[in-house]
Amino acid sequence: MEQHKIAVVVGSLRAGSLNRKLAKAFCGLASGELDCKIAEIGDLPLYNEDIDKQPPQSWTRFREEIKAADGVLFVTPEYNRSMPGGLKNAIDVGSRPYGGSAFAKKPAGVVTASPGGIGGFGCNHALRQCCVFLDMPVMQQPEAYFGGVTDAKFGPDGAIVDDGLRKIATGFAHAFADWVRTIKLARAALAPDPTGAGA
Amino acid sequence: MEQHKIAVVVGSLRAGSLNRKLAKAFCGLASGELDCKIAEIGDLPLYNEDIDKQPPQSWTRFREEIKAADGVLFVTPEYNRSMPGGLKNAIDVGSRPYGGSAFAKKPAGVVTASPGGIGGFGCNHALRQCCVFLDMPVMQQPEAYFGGVTDAKFGPDGAIVDDGLRKIATGFAHAFADWVRTIKLARAALAPDPTGAGA
Amino acid sequence: MEQHKIAVVVGSLRAGSLNRKLAKAFCGLASGELDCKIAEIGDLPLYNEDIDKQPPQSWTRFREEIKAADGVLFVTPEYNRSMPGGLKNAIDVGSRPYGGSAFAKKPAGVVTASPGGIGGFGCNHALRQCCVFLDMPVMQQPEAYFGGVTDAKFGPDGAIVDDGLRKIATGFAHAFADWVRTIKLARAALAPDPTGAGA
Amino acid sequence: MEQHKIAVVVGSLRAGSLNRKLAKAFCGLASGELDCKIAEIGDLPLYNEDIDKQPPQSWTRFREEIKAADGVLFVTPEYNRSMPGGLKNAIDVGSRPYGGSAFAKKPAGVVTASPGGIGGFGCNHALRQCCVFLDMPVMQQPEAYFGGVTDAKFGPDGAIVDDGLRKIATGFAHAFADWVRTIKLARAALAPDPTGAGA
Numbered sequence: 001m002e003q004h005k006i007a008v009v010v011g012s013l014r015a016g017s018l019n020r021k022l023a024k025a026f027c028g029l030a031s032g033e034l035d036c037k038i039a040e041i042g043d044l045p046l047y048n049e050d051i052d053k054q055p056p057q058s059w060t061r062f063r064e065e066i067k068a069a070d071g072v073l074f075v076t077p078e079y080n081r082s083m084p085g086g087l088k089n090a091i092d093v094g095s096r097p098y099g100g101s102a103f104a105k106k107p108a109g110v111v112t113a114s115p116g117g118i119g120g121f122g123c124n125h126a127l128r129q130c131c132v133f134l135d136m137p138v139m140q141q142p143e144a145y146f147g148g149v150t151d152a153k154f155g156p157d158g159a160i161v162d163d164g165l166r167k168i169a170t171g172f173a174h175a176f177a178d179w180v181r182t183i184k185l186a187r188a189a190l191a192p193d194p195t196g197a198g199a
Numbered sequence: 200m201e202q203h204k205i206a207v208v209v210g211s212l213r214a215g216s217l218n219r220k221l222a223k224a225f226c227g228l229a230s231g232e233l234d235c236k237i238a239e240i241g242d243l244p245l246y247n248e249d250i251d252k253q254p255p256q257s258w259t260r261f262r263e264e265i266k267a268a269d270g271v272l273f274v275t276p277e278y279n280r281s282m283p284g285g286l287k288n289a290i291d292v293g294s295r296p297y298g299g300s301a302f303a304k305k306p307a308g309v310v311t312a313s314p315g316g317i318g319g320f321g322c323n324h325a326l327r328q329c330c331v332f333l334d335m336p337v338m339q340q341p342e343a344y345f346g347g348v349t350d351a352k353f354g355p356d357g358a359i360v361d362d363g364l365r366k367i368a369t370g371f372a373h374a375f376a377d378w379v380r381t382i383k384l385a386r387a388a389l390a391p392d393p394t395g396a397g398a
Numbered sequence: 399m400e401q402h403k404i405a406v407v408v409g410s411l412r413a414g415s416l417n418r419k420l421a422k423a424f425c426g427l428a429s430g431e432l433d434c435k436i437a438e439i440g441d442l443p444l445y446n447e448d449i450d451k452q453p454p455q456s457w458t459r460f461r462e463e464i465k466a467a468d469g470v471l472f473v474t475p476e477y478n479r480s481m482p483g484g485l486k487n488a489i490d491v492g493s494r495p496y497g498g499s500a501f502a503k504k505p506a507g508v509v510t511a512s513p514g515g516i517g518g519f520g521c522n523h524a525l526r527q528c529c530v531f532l533d534m535p536v537m538q539q540p541e542a543y544f545g546g547v548t549d550a551k552f553g554p555d556g557a558i559v560d561d562g563l564r565k566i567a568t569g570f571a572h573a574f575a576d577w578v579r580t581i582k583l584a585r586a587a588l589a590p591d592p593t594g595a596g597a
Numbered sequence: 598m599e600q601h602k603i604a605v606v607v608g609s610l611r612a613g614s615l616n617r618k619l620a621k622a623f624c625g626l627a628s629g630e631l632d633c634k635i636a637e638i639g640d641l642p643l644y645n646e647d648i649d650k651q652p653p654q655s656w657t658r659f660r661e662e663i664k665a666a667d668g669v670l671f672v673t674p675e676y677n678r679s680m681p682g683g684l685k686n687a688i689d690v691g692s693r694p695y696g697g698s699a700f701a702k703k704p705a706g707v708v709t710a711s712p713g714g715i716g717g718f719g720c721n722h723a724l725r726q727c728c729v730f731l732d733m734p735v736m737q738q739p740e741a742y743f744g745g746v747t748d749a750k751f752g753p754d755g756a757i758v759d760d761g762l763r764k765i766a767t768g769f770a771h772a773f774a775d776w777v778r779t780i781k782l783a784r785a786a787l788a789p790d791p792t793g794a795g796a
Contacts, residue, residue: 013643013644013645013647014645014646014647015647042643042645044643046610046639046641046643046682046683046686047610047676047681047682047683048610048611048639048683049611050610050611050612079644079685079688079689079692080685080688080689080692080727080730080731081523081726081727081729081730082679082680082685082723082726082727083679083685084644084685084689085643085644085682085683085684085685085686085687085688085689085690086643086644086645086682086686087682088676088677088679088680088681088682088685088686089643089682089683089685089686090682091676091677091682092676092677092681092682093682095676095677117515117516117517117545118515118516118517118519118543118545119515119516121516121519121520122519122523122726125328125331125479125520126679126723126726128327128328128331129324129327129678129679129719129723130677130678130679131339132324132327132337132339132340132342132678133339133340133342133677133678134339134677135339135340136339137336137339138331140330140331140332140333140334140335140336141331141332141334143331143332145516147515147516178389181389182385182386182388182389183385185384185385185388185389186381186382186384186385186388187381189381189384189385189388190377190380190381190384212444212445212446212448213446213447213448214448241444241446243444245411245440245442245444245483245484245487246411246477246482246483246484247411247412247440247484248412249411249412249413278445278486278489278490278493279489279490279493279528279531279532280527280528280530280531280722281480281481281486281524281527281528282480282486283445283486283490284444284445284483284484284485284486284487284488284489284490284491285444285445285446285483285487286483287477287478287480287481287482287483287486287487288444288483288484288486288487289483290477290478290483291477291478291482291483292483294477294478316714316715316716316742316744317714317715317716317718317742317744318714318715320715320718320719321527321718321722324678324719325480325524325527328479328480328520328524329478329479329480331479332478332479333478344715346714346715523726523729526725526726526729527722527725529737530722530725530735530737530738530740531737531738531740532737533737533738534737535734535737536729538728538729538730538731538732538733538734539729539730539732541729541730576787579787580783580784580786580787581783583782583783583786583787584779584780584782584783584786585779587779587782587783587786588775588778588779588782
């Protein structure tokens with residue numbers, strides 16, 4: 001079976017982040033199909049066009065990690081009814097310079113999780129709005145607003161020990177693998193024939 | 200060349216609607232690729248689950264028109280920074296009953312137009328948020344916020360006479376045809392082999 | 399104690415609507431401060447500027463009910479991650495004709511409720527976006543995304559029998575009464591002196 | 598005339614930022630009523646709860662500047678159809694720690710500006726969604742989506758030389774001063790009598 005390279009972007013920066021745990025556990029749920037690697041965002045200086053003439057090394061590193069991936073998975077909490085600033089900064093960094101966005105055309109998935117009930121809905125859709133401009137086709141269904149996510153949902157090895165959460169996370173993981181494959185196949189079918197043989 | 204059946208949903212109900220004019224002109228811009236038909240929404244009673252046991256004929260008619268299409272194109276003004284009520288009602292009607300949504304998995308395009316400058320941005324993204332739940336993959340780029348759209352942009356035969364608007368509308372039309380084709384191809388490639396021959 | 403006249407707009411049209419139950423129960427929770435009356439929306443024809451030259455009687459009735467109120471409370475489910483079409487249509491009807499919006503400057507509250515966990519978040523914020531254009535100052539806190547709302551939460555007399563829900567609904571009701579009073583007081587303080595006596 | 602202290606938060610970090618120019622010019626338009634000071638955000642490290650036990654000096658400085666103000670004015674471009682990451686980060690920094698948000702209850706204004714036509718609509722409303730959680734009453738009208746803002750709109754002294762832009766910016770400035778005054782008056786009227794004399 002084909003495996004897709006996925007750059008995972010985690011929205012929270014704290015060491016004990018629930019979303020980081022979820023991201024790590026998630027990738028194991030479809031490991032035959034998804035080859036996940038977290039693209040770290042905590043060391044990215046705030047985006048400022050003035051310094052992009054000689055971009056910081058971390059910006060270049062992040063952009064390369066996104067470019068090398070077949071798809072991008074965002075796993076993030078909600079801050080103040082929207083994306084965490086650090087996540088939005090990573091999106092801005094990856095999207096520039098104009099005409100050279102690392103995100104362009106990559107299939108995307110959005111997972112939001114929180115200890116409370118609403119599951120990061122506001123962040124989820126705020127992020128989807130960015131993906132329009134970024135030209136990233138986002139998987140629409142299933143949506144993933146994971147509420148009630150606490151440390152107790154994970155075992156000592158990081159695996160999800162809550163049956164309900166593991167089941168829906170597994171469903172999401174397989175659907176996401178299908179989505180990435182769908183977009184890859186379609187793009188390949190539509191691409192101009194590189195041999196020039198034509199019809 | 201393959202032609203895609205497109206159900207066009209126009210958000211404004213007035214007879215002289217600019218968006219209706221735009222929708223009609225638009226379909227002519229990619230007529231070799233897009234076979235457009237307006238799915239009328241002005242006669243749909245407000246959605247009420249109680250009456251869906253014996254749905255009004257117009258609801259059934261609208262649902263059938265959407266189901267018969269390969270893709271859906273929304274062309275609409277913004278009302279009060281969101282979708283017109285009539286358009287949102289059509290979405291609700293088409294999405295029900297649960298499990299039988301007419302919109303499910305149809306590729307979609309969103310065009311918003313207005314005489315002012317902002318081009319219906321608020322409606323455009325409000326509609327995209329619905330498409331997440333509807334499981335409609337929406338074309339991300341190019342976006343279409345058409346500002347400055349007035350009667351003067353159309354000739355007596357309904358064609359767009361403004362060069363700038365015609366050019367971007369034509370670009371959108373071809374991109375949308377590609378998007379519909381992309382999703383169709385991908386779905387076909389992913390579908391289980393109906394002969395059961397397997398690999 | 400001063401009582402504020404509140405026009406309540408219920409987003410669901412079905413007879414057994416949970417949001418209608420919630421709206422009715424809600425008004426009893428601050429009955430000394432809030433004099434609530436539901437402004438019905440189920441009989442409003444879809445907004446169409448062409449017929450607004452001679453508006454349907456129901457449009458006029460709805461507009462008058464909104465104009466007569468000190469504030470507006472929306473109590474609604476989410477349909478397809480946004481407002482129900484019927485609710486959005488009522489907003490469009492009440493907002494027109496241009497320059498004569500019935501909603502202008504009325505303080506507003508937004509309650510969304512659903513049997514599921516997310517509590518209508520998508521509808522709640524889609525509605526708030528409309529209120530910007532409508533020039534309605536909306537109470538920001540507490541927010542009201544009421545999840546897990548089912549028939550079992552109400553007694554035979556319609557009162558809320560669930561302690562948790564009753565408590566947060568009561569808190570919201572009193573906060574909303576304060577918000578309406580705040581805006582009224584402030585407007586009175588800012589109004590030009592009608593006697594012309596000046597300072 | 599009473600003067601209100603306004604903390605101005607500028608969303609762009611580049612030295613030649615159009616929004617910084619606009620913010621500076623704007624404050625001069627109602628200088629009798631608004632005493633503006635830019636609260637800088639470019640030096641704020643990305644928010645991370647782990648380091649908030651001993652917060653960086655810049656976080657403390659920013660929080661104090663917001664707390665000292667009567668109101669907050671955001672003047673910002675749109676990045677990727679939402680807030681710039683740096684602006685969102687500042688919001689996150691100012692909103693924490695839980696229970697100690699610097700933004701709570703401050704009246705707010707939102708101005709978005711861009712060289713293109715849409716005037717930052719997506720950012721404007723994304724920011725307003727945050728203000729709900731932050732419990733900041735935001736001025737609803739007039740909205741400020743300033744399109745076509747380029748360096749040519751400003752004179753060598755930084756004043757707005759374009760008549761149209763100056764006129765709407767002036768209108769916004771005076772309306773914002775009224776809004777801040779409205780909320781202050783109302784809060785004063787509602788506050789419990791500190792002498793305890795009461796009724």
